Amino acid sequence: MSLATTSPTLTQPTATGLGRPARKPRPIAEFLSTYVFSKDHKVIGLQFLFSTLVWFLIGGLLALAVRWQIAWPWSDVPVLGKLFAQQGGQMAPEFYTMLFTMHATVMIFLVIIPILAGAFGNFLIPLMIGADDMAFPTLNMLSYWFMWPAFFAFGASFFVEGGAASSGWTSYPTLSTNVASSPGAGWGQTLWLIGLTMVGVSSMLGSVNYMTTIILMRAPGMTMFRLPMTIWAMFITAILQAFALPVLTAAGFMQLADRTLGTGFFSPEGNIVNNAMQATGGGQPLLWQHLFWFYSHPAVYIMILPAMGMVSDIMTTFARKPLFGYRPMVYSIAGIAGLGFIVWGHHMFISGMNPALGITFMVSTMMIALPSAVKTFNWLGTVWGGKIQFTTAMLFALSFVSMFIIGGLSGIFMAATPVDIFIHDTYFIVAHFHYVLFAGTAMGVWAGIYYWFPKMFGRTMNEFWGKAHFFLTFVFMNGTFFTMHILGAVGFPRRLADAYHYETFHHLQPLNAFMTWCAIGMVASQIIFAVNFFWSMFFGPVAGRNPWNANTLEWTAPSPPGHGNFDFQPVVYRGPYEYSVPGMEKDHLMQTDPPNAAALAAAGAAH
Amino acid sequence: MGSRLSGIFWSLLFLAVPVLGVATFAIAPAIDVWLPKDVSEHGQAIDSLFYFILALTGVVFIATEVALFWFLWKYDAAKNSRPATYIHGSHTLEVVWTIVPAATLLFLAIYQMNTWADVKMRRPVMAPTVEVVARQFEWRLRYPGRDGTLGTGDDLFLVNDLHVPVDEDVLVQLKSMDVLHSFFLPNLRIKQDAVPGMKIPVWFKATETGQFDIVCAELCGWGHYKMKGRITIESREDFDRWLETMYARQEATQPEPEPAEAVAQN
Numbered sequence: 001m002s003l004a005t006t007s008p009t010l011t012q013p014t015a016t017g018l019g020r021p022a023r024k025p026r027p028i029a030e031f032l033s034t035y036v037f038s039k040d041h042k043v044i045g046l047q048f049l050f051s052t053l054v055w056f057l058i059g060g061l062l063a064l065a066v067r068w069q070i071a072w073p074w075s076d077v078p079v080l081g082k083l084f085a086q087q088g089g090q091m092a093p094e095f096y097t098m099l100f101t102m103h104a105t106v107m108i109f110l111v112i113i114p115i116l117a118g119a120f121g122n123f124l125i126p127l128m129i130g131a132d133d134m135a136f137p138t139l140n141m142l143s144y145w146f147m148w149p150a151f152f153a154f155g156a157s158f159f160v161e162g163g164a165a166s167s168g169w170t171s172y173p174t175l176s177t178n179v180a181s182s183p184g185a186g187w188g189q190t191l192w193l194i195g196l197t198m199v200g201v202s203s204m205l206g207s208v209n210y211m212t213t214i215i216l217m218r219a220p221g222m223t224m225f226r227l228p229m230t231i232w233a234m235f236i237t238a239i240l241q242a243f244a245l246p247v248l249t250a251a252g253f254m255q256l257a258d259r260t261l262g263t264g265f266f267s268p269e270g271n272i273v274n275n276a277m278q279a280t281g282g283g284q285p286l287l288w289q290h291l292f293w294f295y296s297h298p299a300v301y302i303m304i305l306p307a308m309g310m311v312s313d314i315m316t317t318f319a320r321k322p323l324f325g326y327r328p329m330v331y332s333i334a335g336i337a338g339l340g341f342i343v344w345g346h347h348m349f350i351s352g353m354n355p356a357l358g359i360t361f362m363v364s365t366m367m368i369a370l371p372s373a374v375k376t377f378n379w380l381g382t383v384w385g386g387k388i389q390f391t392t393a394m395l396f397a398l399s400f401v402s403m404f405i406i407g408g409l410s411g412i413f414m415a416a417t418p419v420d421i422f423i424h425d426t427y428f429i430v431a432h433f434h435y436v437l438f439a440g441t442a443m444g445v446w447a448g449i450y451y452w453f454p455k456m457f458g459r460t461m462n463e464f465w466g467k468a469h470f471f472l473t474f475v476f477m478n479g480t481f482f483t484m485h486i487l488g489a490v491g492f493p494r495r496l497a498d499a500y501h502y503e504t505f506h507h508l509q510p511l512n513a514f515m516t517w518c519a520i521g522m523v524a525s526q527i528i529f530a531v532n533f534f535w536s537m538f539f540g541p542v543a544g545r546n547p548w549n550a551n552t553l554e555w556t557a558p559s560p561p562g563h564g565n566f567d568f569q570p571v572v573y574r575g576p577y578e579y580s581v582p583g584m585e586k587d588h589l590m591q592t593d594p595p596n597a598a599a600l601a602a603a604g605a606a607h
Numbered sequence: 608m609g610s611r612l613s614g615i616f617w618s619l620l621f622l623a624v625p626v627l628g629v630a631t632f633a634i635a636p637a638i639d640v641w642l643p644k645d646v647s648e649h650g651q652a653i654d655s656l657f658y659f660i661l662a663l664t665g666v667v668f669i670a671t672e673v674a675l676f677w678f679l680w681k682y683d684a685a686k687n688s689r690p691a692t693y694i695h696g697s698h699t700l701e702v703v704w705t706i707v708p709a710a711t712l713l714f715l716a717i718y719q720m721n722t723w724a725d726v727k728m729r730r731p732v733m734a735p736t737v738e739v740v741a742r743q744f745e746w747r748l749r750y751p752g753r754d755g756t757l758g759t760g761d762d763l764f765l766v767n768d769l770h771v772p773v774d775e776d777v778l779v780q781l782k783s784m785d786v787l788h789s790f791f792l793p794n795l796r797i798k799q800d801a802v803p804g805m806k807i808p809v810w811f812k813a814t815e816t817g818q819f820d821i822v823c824a825e826l827c828g829w830g831h832y833k834m835k836g837r838i839t840i841e842s843r844e845d846f847d848r849w850l851e852t853m854y855a856r857q858e859a860t861q862p863e864p865e866p867a868e869a870v871a872q873n
């Protein structure tokens with residue numbers, strides 16, 4: 001591992017913001033303004049990181065409870081069973097319904113979206129573009145603090161009468177709008193909608209900030225086409241958020257109105273639920289699905305594009321090679337984002353939507369697989385001919401590529417409308433989105449954590465235990481999720497508390513038990529990660545500015561950077577991927593390395 | 608950084624992905640974790656499309672995953688003494704790997720349209736065989752009475768026990784009373800959501816007799832898992848005989864079939 005070799009040669013340190021005007025020490029106020037109500041993008045990023053990791057744990061435990069019921073229906077649940085004391089420790093079906101609803105809700109809205117945009121977006125954007133902070137630090141602070149009402153709303157909903165929401169993370173009416181239709185459709189659902197709105201406000205504040213910052217605050221010389229892929233991905237994600245979110249927010253308010261004010265946006269005339277005629281009507285259940293997926297399909301890209309960007313940067317660093325096809329990589333992200341707005345109907349092929357419309361959505365969905373394919377080929381091109389270093393971060397990044405291939409290819413089955421008739425709402429879909437979201441994005445997130453940990457905390461994580469964590473997670477994850485494809489081929493439906501009483505599915509219990517064991521192993525492996533993470537924070541080997549010999553701007557700042565980030569004014573001379581430039585002594589040329597030095601070195605070698 | 612041994616280990620781990628992936632799909636049919644028996648006319652087309660996509664994606668899967676393995680194996684820094692190739696991309700390659708998948712995907716899109724149209728758009732011209740009204744958590748069925756028309760006083764009402772004749776077009780009129788449900792017949796490759804406020808036609812032609820599952824495939828509340836029905840496919844004679852028995856039974860139990868199910872009429 002190299003030392004901090006970066007020499008901020010050009011300008012002398014300016015110590016921006018490092019010193020504060022002397023004042024009387026007020027420890028509590030000091031603590032609050034530094035760590036709690038901080039406007040420093042790095043602190044906010046870490047606040048997002050810690051909060052989302054806690055929710056990641058909660059979401060994981062919810063998943064285990066779901067898996068328990070699928071593997072051994074109606075058997076006593078260990079630990080949780082006693083906690084909720086239901087029917088002598090066994091799970092009630094409405095409880096099961098609530099569990100998978102909240103598992104998905106937590107994972108999507110409280111983990112993946114905020115960990116990518118909130119944690120990594122916040123921490124990395126100013127550092128990687130050479131800015132001293134975000135454009136709107138107060139807005140930035142608020143974007144984190146709006147997560148807390150959401151945390152409370154979702155958290156509290158477990159304890160209200162009827163329990164938390166239980167109409168799936170998609171919250172389809174009329175199950176979600178009619179209070180009589182299920183136990184969780186009472187307060188649980190209302191709190192769910194409030195929580196969702198708060199997450200939306202938080203995301204919106206973040207995305208406005210990211211767009212402005214990336215457009216206006218780049219360091220001198222940092223043209224758009226010198227931005228690292230992480231920043232491109234964050235930028236386009238922010239645009240997606242800004243355009244898609246208002247629709248979800250509006251739809252959420254409509255559903256809230258249906259539930260509390262007696263409007264009927266989503267309920268048809270003459271609906272009878274639980275033997276009671278509904279008072280209002282005249283609406284359309286499918287309207288919600290259109291509005292919801294108009295947001296939530298772009299949202300699935302919000303949930304992966306930043307990871308794609310991070311993985312691209314990490315792979316170039318550890319392949320010691322320029323990114324293969326930088327521009328195609330940027331254009332394909334833009335392509336995904338653009339097409340992402342016209343494919344939402346692929347979630348509704350058999351919803352009752354006009355089948356002719358299904359054909360147009362089928363064609364656009366087929367086409368969106370194209371930019372994904374282009375990205376995959378370019379990642380392969382990036383490792384080809386490199387000098388690959390198998391660090392933990394690299395292993396997680398490589399597994400992102402390997403797993404994204406699976407998730408992308410399974411998408412083609414579902415995009416094929418006739419096949420989707422059979423596999424829609426089966427475990428095939430569950431396999432698909434866990435391959436893109438867990439095996440893809442979550443692996444990308446781990447890659448990012450191992451890679452940027454030195455910048456966040458000034459120390460490196462333990463590589464041996466990092467690799468052990470990677471190996472176990474990778475193996476158990478595939479054991480859990482790959483098998484879901486073949487379950488889906490049988491037609492095994494998702495969201496059923498017990499499917500074995502069907503003749504078609506009665507023989508699938510042993511396979512499901514296997515998957516549950518793998519899931520338990522997968523969650524247990526995270527103990528290694530948690531210990532490594534906290535241990536390394538305090539006792540890991542101290543890292544220099546640039547422990548990986550990478551090129552991008554954040555590696556020129558101290559680890560961790562102080563308030564204001566850079567102790568000199570970074571000036572950018574080139575793109576982020578100048579690795580292994582022929583004729584140079586070093587195998588990397590940082591974005592800030594002055595060109596005369598580079599030219600001299602190259603010229604020297606040429607003679 | 609790292610020994611050759613670790614490079615070998617990690618590349619082989621990535622090779623395990625295509626190897627075990629293919630193995631899983633190879634073993635699945637043998638252990639009966641595979642497409643259930645198809646007894647419908649259109650199911651053939653759906654299944655062969657599934658196999659076609661499986662073959663196509665299978666080739667891409669193996670090719671890309673093996674390439675990834677091979678690059679990791681070959682370009683491991685511990686083994687590869689040459690400097691990394693300084694290359695920023697290749698215009699030719701980009702064009703090739705954009706055009707080839709684009710053409711393939713477009714072909715796939717066009718190729719399947721006809722099957723979709725058959726299953727979901729070309730409705731047979733006939734009166735509905737049966738009306739299926741989904742509600743929490745059962746399938747309510749309504750057959751035309753002896754007069755052969757649906758919606759008259761002598762309609763036959765049943766729950767969860769669907770009978771249809773074999774080798775004939777069957778037209779189901781699908782409705783829901785309360786929340787979303789989905790009418791899923793795994794063995795007939797049929798799935799269609801039932802939506803409150805909508806009347807959705809579903810059609811198929813069964814090719815074999817037998818008894819199969821009706822599954823609810825759209826979350827509809829706490830009892831979703833138990834919303835189970837059975838479909839009996841039988842010869843025209845058996846079907847008629849069964850209908851006759853049911854008419855007789857209904858007339859015996861409720862002389863005036865004044866429906867408690869009045870809602871099913873609107």
Ligand code: HEM
Binds near residue numbers: 365369412414415
């Ligand atoms: C290669 C590109 C992709 C294609 C062609 C594709 C296609 C589809 C289709 C057709 C469905 C609906 C299936 C059904 O419900 O019957 C679906 C579901 C889904 N996809 Fe993808 N997908 C792709 C990539 C992604 C990515 C990158 C993500 C996320 C990062 C993603 C996340 C999801 C999720 C979460 C669902 C399920 C939502 C639900 O029903 O709960 N997909 N995909």
Ligand SMILES: [Cu+2]
Binds near residue numbers: 344346
């Ligand atoms: Cu989608």
Ligand SMILES: [Cu+2]
Binds near residue numbers: 789823824825827
């Ligand atoms: Cu149902």
